[in-house]
Amino acid sequence: MDITGRLERFFSQRRIFFFAVVIALLAALPAFGFSRYIMRICIVISIYSMLTLALNLVAGYTGQLSMGNGGFYAIGAYTATLLMINAGLSFWSSLVVAAAFAGISGFLLGLPTLRLKGSYLTIVTLGFGEIVRMILMNWDTVTNGTLGVRNIPLPSLFGVSLSFTNHGLYYLALVLTALVSVFCALVINSKVGRAFIAIREDEIAAQMMGIKTVRYKVLAFVLSATISGIAGAFYAPMVGYIDPNSFTFDISSQIISMAILGGLGTMRGMYFGAAALIVFPEVSRFLMDYRFVIYGLILVLMMRFRPQGLLGWRTRLPYRFGKVLERQLAAEGSLPPLL
Amino acid sequence: MPLLHIKDISLSFGGLKAVDSVNIRVDEGEIVSLIGPNGAGKTTVFNILTGIYTVDSGEIFFEGNAIQNKIPQDIVEAGIARTFQNIRLFRNMRVIENVLIGSHIREPYNFFQAVFRTRRFRDSERENTLKAVRLLREVGLLARTHDYAANLPYGEQRKLEIARALATGAKLILLDEPAAGMNPQESEELLRFILSLRGRGYTILMIEHDMSVVMNISDRIYVLDYGKLISEGLPRQVANDPKVIEAYLGGVPDAAENNRA
Incomplete structure (x- = not known):
């Protein structure tokens, strides 16, 4: 067995322990007394983890490359902000409405465009991201145009405002990322996730197995848009100020770079990609303008030598039947032998 | 009532009649083969059956229900599933x-x-x-x-x-050249496998070029050439049908030319 296979087995056998350690470390992070700058980077990493997990549903599992996820992120951010400021809604209700609204826009975009294939779809989604930004810029009466919206209130819970100082924002980011992660894992490990992957692997064969491919592609799009909307709705109060230029095409392309670097079609790769591409520009500040040359070089080298992404291997672990089923199979003598 | 009854289906791609008034019936528990030279329209028939193409005319009944021009998902739910010529x-x-x-x-x-x-x-x-x-x-x-x-x-x-x-x-399994690319041992094993499927109550309609497979397991055979059925019957009858021999090997030069004109 090769090295990744061994590592996987090592971690898999102790997964509850490692899981607990990671959760404990993340929960205890504020106690280490890091600066506000470091904590902010951690929050940004978790926002981008949500965004890459969202992209992963569409591009990683379903195999439809969307370059418009920045648009859903913007819709989430603006919807939440305007609801909080103009309608006086709480952060929590705004978050729910923003997620729903982003999901609906995903549905409306997905319905006509998902009949397109490959690069045609990509171009349309790219256009969508730009259209969203143009609307935000020019619909002055609602979005305040290029001036943006300032003084976005912080979320508050039981009368306590969640800020950088009391680490409320950090914990909120953590909880949202955890919820999104669990959600993605539940979706992937069901017939829905299998249908997504089947569409990526061979759309015609998937259709011939009775999978309603357009419906599942639209579903993947809606889920992706909803999660991106949640990330946006959290981002706006975190920074306190948004304008249309916070949501340029750079966001969409950065999400894609992260997902590809980590390994599309895996969840581990999403956290890794987000962390790597957020931290890299920060630690390489001494390189000044050259850092984006290096950044580009890393991506090019990766595409050359590891196109599946750094953590993008297919798992060697056995398929999980679950205890009940394993007992049942063993009882009738048809428990499949491990590889 | 036959399990599958294809009645007089036709499909043209532009000026080309890919499938021309084809009639096929498959009874429950049978293994029926569809053979013919390359480009005869065999896979097109499969694609019509599974809802990839819609017919210009004709009807298809599966268990008595009309299924022509339905979407692939409905056809799978009705009980027809297929494999592909190039494994997918x-x-x-x-x-x-x-x-x-x-x-x-x-x-x-x-x-x-x-x-x-x-x-x-x-x-x-x-x-x-x-x-x-x-x-x-x-x-x-x-x-x-x-x-x-x-x-x-x-x-x-x-x-x-x-x-x-x-x-x-599915009750009816469509196999598109299951023995393609197999060595004699593998196709021998496949042959036994397909027979065992019939033993378990499945009905099979298959396209196949490997004559050792076709002649050994088919209950009945349909022969397609240039979109038309040119022969049908028991394996022995079909194997001795001059029209089939001509389609595969070419007959008298003029006759062959007239056919292809």
Whole structure:
């Protein structure tokens, strides 16, 4: 067995322990007394983890490359902000409405465009991201145009405002990322996730197995848009100020770079990609303008030598039947032998 | 009542009559072969049957219900599943997952029930996975359950493709050149496998070029050439039909030319 296979087995056998350690470390992070700058980077990493997990549903599992996820992120951010400021809604209700609204826009975009294939779809989604930004810029009466919206209130819970100082924002980011992660894992490990992957692997064969491919592609799009909307709705109060230029095409392309670097079609790769591409520009500040040359070089080298992404291997672990089923199979003598 | 009754179907691509008034009937429990030279329209018939193409005219009845021009998903639900000439497995999915995709339409839970892991979800998943493993055992792929489809040798990939079609719960299995690219031993094994499928109550309509397979297991044979049925009957009758011999080997030069003009 090769090295990744061994590592996987090592971690898999102790997964509850490692899981607990990671959760404990993340929960205890504020106690280490890091600066506000470091904590902010951690929050940004978790926002981008949500965004890459969202992209992963569409591009990683379903195999439809969307370059418009920045648009859903913007819709989430603006919807939440305007609801909080103009309608006086709480952060929590705004978050729910923003997620729903982003999901609906995903549905409306997905319905006509998902009949397109490959690069045609990509171009349309790219256009969508730009259209969203143009609307935000020019619909002055609602979005305040290029001036943006300032003084976005912080979320508050039981009368306590969640800020950088009391680490409320950090914990909120953590909880949202955890919820999104669990959600993605539940979706992937069901017939829905299998249908997504089947569409990526061979759309015609998937259709011939009775999978309603357009419906599942639209579903993947809606889920992706909803999660991106949640990330946006959290981002706006975190920074306190948004304008249309916070949501340029750079966001969409950065999400894609992260997902590809980590390994599309895996969840581990999403956290890794987000962390790597957020931290890299920060630690390489001494390189000044050259850092984006290096950044580009890393991506090019990766595409050359590891196109599946750094953590993008297919798992060697056995398929999980679950205890009940394993007992049942063993009882009738048809428990499949491990590889 | 035949299980499948194709009545007078025609389909043209522009000026080309790809399928021209074809009639085929398949009774329950039969193995029926569709043969003919390359480009005769055999795969087109399959594509019509599975809803990829719509017919210009004619009707198709499956268990007495008209199924012509239905979408592929409805045809699978009606009970027809197929394999492909060039294997189309989900290569980066496991063997068991490929079979589970086959039973996708037999999973009665919806999206929200999946996310909340309701009882219906768990029961349905457990039952389908159990059935999938049993099916893999029956077709002799149990040892490969955990492996990825892409890692299987050719013969086993063919078997997996058939297993995936069986998992849909279909009664009629359409096999598009199952023995293509197989050596004599492999096609011998495939032959036994297909016979065992009939033994378990499946009905099979297959396209095949390997005459040792076709002549040995078919109950009846239809021969297609240039979109038209030129012969049908028992294997022995078809093998001795001059029109079939001519279509395959070419007949008297003039006659052949007239046919192709």
